[in-house]
Amino acid sequence: MSQRSIKLKRRNMKRWKIILSAFLVIGIATATYAWLEFNRTHADTAEIKARFSKDAIEFVKEFEENEESAGKKYTDQVIAVKGSIIKIERDDSTQRILLGERSALGGVLCEVDKRYKHQLDKLQPGQPVVVKGVCTGMLMDVILTRCVLVER
Numbered sequence: 694m695s696q697r698s699i700k701l702k703r704r705n706m707k708r709w710k711i712i713l714s715a716f717l718v719i720g721i722a723t724a725t726y727a728w729l730e731f732n733r734t735h736a737d738t739a740e741i742k743a744r745f746s747k748d749a750i751e752f753v754k755e756f757e758e759n760e761e762s763a764g765k766k767y768t769d770q771v772i773a774v775k776g777s778i779i780k781i782e783r784d785d786s787t788q789r790i791l792l793g794e795r796s797a798l799g800g801v802l803c804e805v806d807k808r809y810k811h812q813l814d815k816l817q818p819g820q821p822v823v824v825k826g827v828c829t830g831m832l833m834d835v836i837l838t839r840c841v842l843v844e845r
Contacts (some may be wrong), residue, residue: 694828715725730815738806739841741827748802749776749792757799767828773843774801775823781813788813790824791834805841812842 747755747769752774756763776792779800783789788810793800803824805813816822826837 708721713780733796735839737808738771738825738827738839739809741825742814746773746775747761748795749774750797751795752801753797753799756835760831764830768830771825771827772828772835773823773825774838776821777803778816778818778820778822780818781816783810783813789815789841790822791823792824795835799831799834801837803837806839809841816842 698812752772774792777794779791779793779795780840781790788805790803790805790813791800791801801824803826805828812837823843824840825843826840829836830840
């Protein structure tokens with residue numbers, strides 16, 4: 694083997710090492726990013742200032758009158774809603790408070806953040822409260838997720 698072929702083999706080996714090292718670094722960076730995104734949590738709603746403050750009855754009426762306009766205005770926004778508790782629902786994974794009037798067809802359904810589910814222990818139907826949460830739109834009721842109790 695000549696000196697030239699030995700130098701050429703060494704150069705090729707060096708290139709392969711660089712290429713493999715680059716792929717390894719990219720792979721580790723991608724895996725780290727994916728792991729961080731998978732384990733990311735939402736910001737604590739209790740720490741976020743509400744962009745709007747609404748009465749539950751007025752809030753529902755606004756959606757009933759023009760759901761598209763209200764959806765554009767409120768969806769993905771933190772809203773503080775004041776109203777009377779119609780009912781409190783609890784199951785294994787979720788806790789919900791329905792705000793509004795008993796006679797109304799719809800209300801504001803507040804899905805309580807699991808970190809704050811203990812706040813429901815002292816609540817009773819008919820009690821006035823202020824709940825802060827992220828609006829996700831309207832189905833039968835206006836839906837707020839990641840809710841926390843602001844006042845009792």
